[in-house]
Every structure is written in C-alpha cells, then in structure tokens.
Amino acid sequence: MGFPLEMVCEVIQEHGEENEDKLLEELLTYSVLKSAPKSPVKVEPNPCSSDCAVSSWDDLSDSDDTSSDYEETTKSVSVSDGKLLSLVKMGYKEEESLIAIERLGPKSSLEELVDFISAAQVVKAEDVLLPSEDQPRYVDNAKLKKLRYYEYEVLGRKKPRVCEKKILNNEDDENDYDEVLHLPNPMIGFGVPTKSIFITHRKLPKEAIGPPYFYYENVALAPKGVWQTMSRFLYDVEPEFVDSKYFCAAARKRGYIHNLPIENRFPLLPLPPRTIKESFPLTRKWWPSWDSRTQLNCLRTSICSVKITDTIRKNMEDYDGEPPQHVQKEILYQCRTFNLVWVGRNKVAPLEPDEVETLLGFPRNHTRGGGISRTDRYKSLGNSFQVDTVAYHLSVLKKIYPKGINLLSLFSGIGGAEVALHRLGIPLKTVVSVEKSEVNRNVVRSWWEQTNQKGNLIDMNDVKDVGVECLEQMMNSYGGIDLIIGGSPCNNLAGSNRVSRNGLEGKESSLFFDYFRILDLVKNIMTNN
DNA sequence: GTGAAAATGAATTCCGTG
DNA sequence: CACGGAATTCATTTTCAC
Incomplete structure (x- = not known):
C-alpha cells in the first residue's frame, strides 16, 4: 500500500497483526503525524519567532464575546444579576462587584469585571500603603497586568507605548476573536504511550x-x-x-x-488493554459480528434502565440468525449510548462498578x-x-x-x-x-x-x-x-x-x-x- | 428516608458528499 | 468549502419499591 517498511514494522510490533483495519488506522495516523509539518497542538519552535510569550489565545478579553451581541436592554438586567452572582461566588464583595458592573456596563465580560476589581484592589492597596485585611496581601505580575488595564482603560490615564498594545493590534489583523477552539485529531495532546508525537518541548508563559x-x-x-x-x-x-x-x-x-x-x-x-474484548474476554463468545465496536464510549455517572436491555433481548429472540438491518441499527444505537456489553446469548448489560473501576485504572x-x-x-x-x-x-x-x-x-x-x-x-x-x-x-x-x-x-x-x-x-x-x-x-x-x-x-x-x-x-x- | 429505576434533549463536533 | 446527517456526551429530576 505504500507505507514505509520501517513504519509498518513499528506498528505491527505495537499492535500485532491480527486486525487489519486497526493496523491500517494506526498506519494512517502514523503517516499523517510524520508528514504533517504543523502539529495539532501549537508550540513555539524557537524563541526568535516572536518576542513575546503570548499565545494566539490571548484575544478573548475585549468585549466582543458573542453574548454581548444579542443582549437587549430588557435582558441585560438579569444578565448583570448573573454576573454579580458569579463575582460574589468568586469571592469578591458585592459592593465592589456592583461598582465594576456599573462602571464597565452590562455588556462587559466576566473577565473584564474581574480585571477591574482586582486592579482596583491593587490601586487601593497602593494608595493606602497599609493594606487592610480585605485587600490582597500579595501582588504579582498578573495583578500588575490587571492594574495597567485598570489605569489605562478605566481611569483613562495616558498610555505609554507598551508591548501589549502592539501584540493586540497584530492579533486584531488576524481576526482571531471568534475562532473556535481547535480540538486535536487524533486527541493525543503532547503524545500518548502508544503514539509518540514529535513534540518534546514547549515554552510556557x-x-x-x-x-x-x-x-x-x-x-x-x-x-x-x-x-x-x-x-x-x-x-x-x-x-x-x-x-x-x-x-x-x-x-x-x-x-x-x-x-x-x-x-x-x-x-x-x-x-491496560485497549479493546473491549481484551478487557472483557468473556464477552467474546456472545459478541455479534455486526456489532463493530472495539472500544466503549465515555463512562458516565448513571447506567441504563433494565427495560432497555430486556427489550433488546426480546428483539433478538424474534430472529433465528442475524436480525434485519434496521433492528441491528436500533440495538447498536442503544448499545453505544448506554455502553452495553454482550454478556450472554442475545443478552446485553451495563458495566458493573468494579469493571468501571478497572477501566479507569x-x-x-x-x-x-x-x-x-x-x-x-x-x-x-x-x-x-x-x-x-x-x-x-x-x-x-x-x-x-x-x-x-x-x-x-x-x-x-x-x-x-x-x-x-x-x-x-x-x-x-x-x-x-x-x-x-x-x-x-x-x-x-x-x-x-x-x-x-x-x-x-x-x-x-x-x-x-x-x-x-x-x-x-x-x-x-x-x-x-x-x-x-x-x-x-x-x-x-x-x-x-x-x-x-x-x-x-x-x-x-x-x-x-x-x-x-x-x-x-x-x-x-x-x-x- | 434510601436506593434503584426510568424518563428527560440539546449543544457541539465529526464526517462524508456534492 | 459548505452543508446536512450521524455521533457523542465526568447529568438531573421524578417515580417507584421497600
């Protein structure tokens, strides 16, 4: 098929050669990873490409989030209430939260409000030299950034030329505001044990x-x-x-x-085994050939009703051999949504708690x-x-x-x-x-x-x-x-x-x-x- | 009161096709 | 690339049996 021999050997060694589909999938993933110049997760290859450690994510702050577009005046009151509640939950005092909302307007994002409040706290702390109990006792770089935001945007103090502004402009050009977060495919982050990716280093802010x-x-x-x-x-x-x-x-x-x-x-x-059959060998015997699942969906907090498994059993018993396609489809749908496994002839069941424990490590x-x-x-x-x-x-x-x-x-x-x-x-x-x-x-x-x-x-x-x-x-x-x-x-x-x-x-x-x-x-x- | 069972969609992403 | 259907998802509330 045209895969390099070396790559094929590597994959076969990892996964055995019994399952052709699986092998093909692995090979395809492998070759994509090896040929792709751009990794799914962004890294900074070297420091000289940019003179700042700010990532492309940095531009959500400035008020253009979607919620502000459709809000009407009638709605903004309750929206403000929600924000107030959130701020109070975050540990800010109601009074300072109210001032922030009033000052920045109902359209302001939660982050802006937080920036405002913490910046205000810092200013107060500086003005009063002796910080009171309620004020933050520690001031770090993050707070200083917020302080600048407060001084420039809110108090209207004159702005020295700062790096942030330049960056902001550059990013405006790229129009990243509405960019949806890109989930990597395959979703392997900086690599998993069975699929190494060629990212070995990243630069943190x-x-x-x-x-x-x-x-x-x-x-x-x-x-x-x-x-x-x-x-x-x-x-x-x-x-x-x-x-x-x-x-x-x-x-x-x-x-x-x-x-x-x-x-x-x-x-x-x-x-740990990465297939259902390896994890639960006893299900092999009962697993129909038309159920093509090799892995389970996400393990969640509740299990399916007994009624559904019983309905599936009855449906299966109506047919001697394989049920017709539309029945298969219906059963498969239930199996996928409720993570059912085959535990007997025509019999499916949800996982037991100890089976979930094992799967989760x-x-x-x-x-x-x-x-x-x-x-x-x-x-x-x-x-x-x-x-x-x-x-x-x-x-x-x-x-x-x-x-x-x-x-x-x-x-x-x-x-x-x-x-x-x-x-x-x-x-x-x-x-x-x-x-x-x-x-x-x-x-x-x-x-x-x-x-x-x-x-x-x-x-x-x-x-x-x-x-x-x-x-x-x-x-x-x-x-x-x-x-x-x-x-x-x-x-x-x-x-x-x-x-x-x-x-x-x-x-x-x-x-x-x-x-x-x-x-x-x-x-x-x-x-x- | 407790615990199990049953009923209750929508938001978002993925993926194949024109 | 745009579009539409398929697939997926750390859940909550009510009802029922004891």
Missing part, C-alpha cells in the same frame, strides 16, 4: 512556570469559549486535550491545563464498602480521572521529587490523583484533600489506610474554606506545596446535562474560579517568601 506545579482537568467538549476562559485565567497555558481511549478501552475526552514538563514521560505498567473494589450505595459508586466513578492518563502526565515528577511530594488536591473525588501518584511510586508526604462529598472522602481515607501510606492525609470539606491563613499555615508546617491538582465540577459544562448546562458561570462549575483563586494564592505566597 513566564507567569505559568512553577513551582508550584499545577494540573487542572475538565471535560474537553465544554460549551464554546469555556476553555479559552479557563486557559486565560490559568496564565495562558494552552490546554492539552487527550482522549483516554489511547490508554484504556473506554473513551474519555478531557482537557488538561498544567505546567509540567512534557519530556520523558512514562506510562504505568502494565499497559483504580484498584478493584476501590469504591466498594464503607456504606456506599451502588448508585453512588457509579456517580463517583463517572466523575473521576482515568488514572493511567493522569499518571502519564504526572510521571515526570518522579525524577524531580524522588523523596516525595506535598500535594494539594482540590475536588479530589475518589482520589484519582493520589492513586496515580502512588502507582507511579512517588511517595506522598502530605496530602491536603478538599472534597465536598463525605462518601468520597471515606473512599480516599479508606484507600490511604489500605495502602499503608506513611504521610499525612488532611481532609477538608469546602474549597471556600481554603484561604490565605489556612494556606500559609499549611505551607509553614509541612514545607510548602509542590503540586496543586484539581478537576473542578463539570456538570454545568457536560454535554449529557439536559437541565443546567449553563457554562462556567453555572452553580457548580463556577468553582473553577476557586481553583484559580487558590492556585494564585499559593503562587503569590511562594514568590513573596
């Missing part, structure tokens, strides 16, 4: 460089503009989008914003026992990390911290991050784990004891309780924080939410701003010490 290291996660298929906003808050680091189907037999499309090195990553061993029975219901197991697992994927990204820390790390784990859930680090053989010195759900905290605590951890595990209930004093005390008594991991709630972003998919300003997903707040606090405390 200055403000993003650690310590501390941070690792933020959320669903890749969020509403438009969400990832741009999150990236902007997290120091303009470009997200790494990875589908866990390259690590296990189930898809899981996620974005990760982190400042970890990306060279010399290594995976957890053994590599957790020890079997990780979520079992301790008074946790089956429903809750599905819910917690559906909201969790895929451990192999996360571990691959975190593996670079092993060399950096051979003696172990101090971890601040926000929205810990059932402890995907902790399990990943443990499986990598990175000792956990002190782990501060913040998790709202009690059953999840119990799961992590139980795992901690089962695995005979030597360090300290500190539980916290609410990210709102994590403030300056708390962090300073923590860092003083335990010797700093090395890594801050968090996947903030996705439920207002996730596609399967039918009632409240209202984006980053949604009730739960707005907790992203607490991740940013806490990360920024830690950074400031560290640079000021």
Whole structure:
C-alpha cells in the first residue's frame, strides 16, 4: 500500500497483526503525524519567532464575546444579576462587584469585571500603603497586568507605548476573536504511550512556570469559549486535550491545563488493554459480528434502565440468525449510548462498578464498602480521572521529587490523583484533600489506610474554606506545596446535562474560579517568601 | 428516608458528499 | 468549502419499591 517498511514494522510490533483495519488506522495516523509539518497542538519552535510569550489565545478579553451581541436592554438586567452572582461566588464583595458592573456596563465580560476589581484592589492597596485585611496581601505580575488595564482603560490615564498594545493590534489583523477552539485529531495532546508525537518541548508563559506545579482537568467538549476562559485565567497555558481511549478501552475526552514538563514521560505498567474484548474476554463468545465496536464510549455517572436491555433481548429472540438491518441499527444505537456489553446469548448489560473501576485504572473494589450505595459508586466513578492518563502526565515528577511530594488536591473525588501518584511510586508526604462529598472522602481515607501510606492525609470539606491563613499555615508546617491538582465540577459544562448546562458561570462549575483563586494564592505566597 | 429505576434533549463536533 | 446527517456526551429530576 505504500507505507514505509520501517513504519509498518513499528506498528505491527505495537499492535500485532491480527486486525487489519486497526493496523491500517494506526498506519494512517502514523503517516499523517510524520508528514504533517504543523502539529495539532501549537508550540513555539524557537524563541526568535516572536518576542513575546503570548499565545494566539490571548484575544478573548475585549468585549466582543458573542453574548454581548444579542443582549437587549430588557435582558441585560438579569444578565448583570448573573454576573454579580458569579463575582460574589468568586469571592469578591458585592459592593465592589456592583461598582465594576456599573462602571464597565452590562455588556462587559466576566473577565473584564474581574480585571477591574482586582486592579482596583491593587490601586487601593497602593494608595493606602497599609493594606487592610480585605485587600490582597500579595501582588504579582498578573495583578500588575490587571492594574495597567485598570489605569489605562478605566481611569483613562495616558498610555505609554507598551508591548501589549502592539501584540493586540497584530492579533486584531488576524481576526482571531471568534475562532473556535481547535480540538486535536487524533486527541493525543503532547503524545500518548502508544503514539509518540514529535513534540518534546514547549515554552510556557513566564507567569505559568512553577513551582508550584499545577494540573487542572475538565471535560474537553465544554460549551464554546469555556476553555479559552479557563486557559486565560490559568496564565495562558494552552490546554492539552487527550482522549483516554489511547490508554484504556473506554473513551474519555478531557482537557488538561498544567505546567509540567512534557519530556520523558512514562506510562504505568502494565499497559491496560485497549479493546473491549481484551478487557472483557468473556464477552467474546456472545459478541455479534455486526456489532463493530472495539472500544466503549465515555463512562458516565448513571447506567441504563433494565427495560432497555430486556427489550433488546426480546428483539433478538424474534430472529433465528442475524436480525434485519434496521433492528441491528436500533440495538447498536442503544448499545453505544448506554455502553452495553454482550454478556450472554442475545443478552446485553451495563458495566458493573468494579469493571468501571478497572477501566479507569483504580484498584478493584476501590469504591466498594464503607456504606456506599451502588448508585453512588457509579456517580463517583463517572466523575473521576482515568488514572493511567493522569499518571502519564504526572510521571515526570518522579525524577524531580524522588523523596516525595506535598500535594494539594482540590475536588479530589475518589482520589484519582493520589492513586496515580502512588502507582507511579512517588511517595506522598502530605496530602491536603478538599472534597465536598463525605462518601468520597471515606473512599480516599479508606484507600490511604489500605495502602499503608506513611504521610499525612488532611481532609477538608469546602474549597471556600481554603484561604490565605489556612494556606500559609499549611505551607509553614509541612514545607510548602509542590503540586496543586484539581478537576473542578463539570456538570454545568457536560454535554449529557439536559437541565443546567449553563457554562462556567453555572452553580457548580463556577468553582473553577476557586481553583484559580487558590492556585494564585499559593503562587503569590511562594514568590513573596 | 434510601436506593434503584426510568424518563428527560440539546449543544457541539465529526464526517462524508456534492 | 459548505452543508446536512450521524455521533457523542465526568447529568438531573421524578417515580417507584421497600
């Protein structure tokens, strides 16, 4: 077919030669990757190409976001209310939020409002020399940038020639404002163990460089503009989008914003099986030839009704051999949407909780026992990390911290991050784990004891309780924080939410701003010490 | 009260075709 | 490239059985 021999050998070695389609797919992907001059993820090949570390994402700030176009005066009041609520949730005082909204107008974006408020805080702090308790005690580069924004755009002070303006103009020319975020295809980020990509280095924006290291996660298929906003808050680091189907037999499309090195990553061993049949050998016997699935869709928080599996069984029994095409199509549709597997003659079923645990890289029975219901197991697992994927990204820390790390784990859930680090053989010195759900905290605590951890595990209930004093005390008594991991709630972003998919300003997903707040606090405390 | 089962679309991306 | 159909998606609420 015209593939180079060397490439074919490499792929066969990785995947065996039994499945021709699979081989072809791999080869095609391979050849695309090798020939493509442009990588799916943007990197800066060398510093001389641009004299600034600002990425192409940088232009969302200036008021032209889509929401402002269709807003009418009647609507703007409630929109403002929503923004006010969001700001208050983010920890700003109602009074200063109101002033910001009034000053910048109802059309202003949330980011502009935040910029305004924090800049105003800095100005106040400078004017008063002695900062009061409510004002930020730390001023970093990000704040200075916001200060400039405040002074120039709001106070109307005269503008010296600054780099930002020039960049802004250049980007205006390219008209990047409405550009939709490009998800890489294949979704392998900076590479996965089975498909290496030729990106070995990336240049981070200055403000993003650690310590501390941070690792933020959320669903890749969020509403438009969400990832741009999150990236902007997290120091303009470009997200790494990875589908866990390259690590296990189930898809899981996620974005990760982190400042970890990306060279010399290594995976957890053994590599998990990446097909349904290898993961569940017993299904081979019952799997119809016309069900062409080799991998599962995303593992979610609830399972399908018994009624559907029963209907499928009855439909199948109506026919001796293969059912007609339209019946096949209907059954396949159900199987795909509910992740059903063949467990008997004409019989499909959803996955058991322990099967989900295994697919996600957790020890079997990780979520079992301790008074946790089956429903809750599905819910917690559906909201969790895929451990192999996360571990691959975190593996670079092993060399950096051979003696172990101090971890601040926000929205810990059932402890995907902790399990990943443990499986990598990175000792956990002190782990501060913040998790709202009690059953999840119990799961992590139980795992901690089962695995005979030597360090300290500190539980916290609410990210709102994590403030300056708390962090300073923590860092003083335990010797700093090395890594801050968090996947903030996705439920207002996730596609399967039918009632409240209202984006980053949604009730739960707005907790992203607490991740940013806490990360920024830690950074400031560290640079000021 | 608890836990399981059942019912409830839309936003967005992907992909083949003209 | 534009277009339209197919595919995918870390969920929430109500109902039911005990």
